[in-house]
């Protein structure tokens with residue numbers, strides 16, 4: 001995937017197993033969001049092949065939309081909408097949504113009250129984005145930096161929710177800059193740099209059974225030690 005002269009994703013080859021949590025790590029500009037957006041069907045691959053639940057994400061977008069959940073890095077709601085109003089709306093678009101009130105309470109959306117979306121804090125917007133992504137009971141969930149800007153309690157709630165989804169058979173693909181998050185949550189970690197895959201494995205494999213810190217492995221492999 002290129003943007004003009006910039007090569008954002010370059011021969012990236014990876015497969016994600018169903019029912020697992022996969023973390024895609026990489027420095028700023030490594031190509032994580034572009035990769036996710038291509039899998040989500042927002043971008044048509046300029047070369048190569050992408051299959052999501054066995055389907056072409058662009059050609060089969062209508063079939064895939066009810067089956068996947070997407071949490072974008074930013075946005076996804078109208079500026080003037082209230083959090084619970086937005087969540088109820090998204091739920092109404094799905095055949096068998098989760099209980100909106102329970103989900104909203106769990107993710108602290110009740111606290112957002114009548115504040116319009118554009119005035120919510122970054123962490124509150126993230127919580128709503130996560131709720132919108134999971135409310136339709138997706139089989140596959142893409143979450144781009146889900147806990148960025150969240151306070152520690154909201155981060156824990158998010159981790160618990162993602163683990164519960166995995167236990168229920170949902171496949172979760174996340175990007176994060178919090179290496180600890182990947183270490184705690186992910187079954188499989190892929191590190192990408194300059195649009196290429198540089199290392200893959202379970203957290204235990206990558207850290208030699210905990211003998212190394214994943215952050216050190218990440219910095220070494222991506223050459224980002226300053």
Ligand SMILES: Nc1ncnc2c1ncn2[C@@H]1O[C@H](COP(=O)(O)OP(=O)(O)OP(=O)(O)O)[C@@H](O)[C@H]1O
Nearest residue numbers: 003006007008026027028029030031032033034035
């Ligand atoms: N719409 C766009 N137009 C031009 N260049 C873009 C566009 N989107 C991304 N890029 C460039 O493509 C490269 C990959 O960007 P991408 O957003 O996929 O990286 P990322 O790994 O998600 O980064 P971050 O961790 O900072 O979110 C970067 O060099 C970025 O500047």
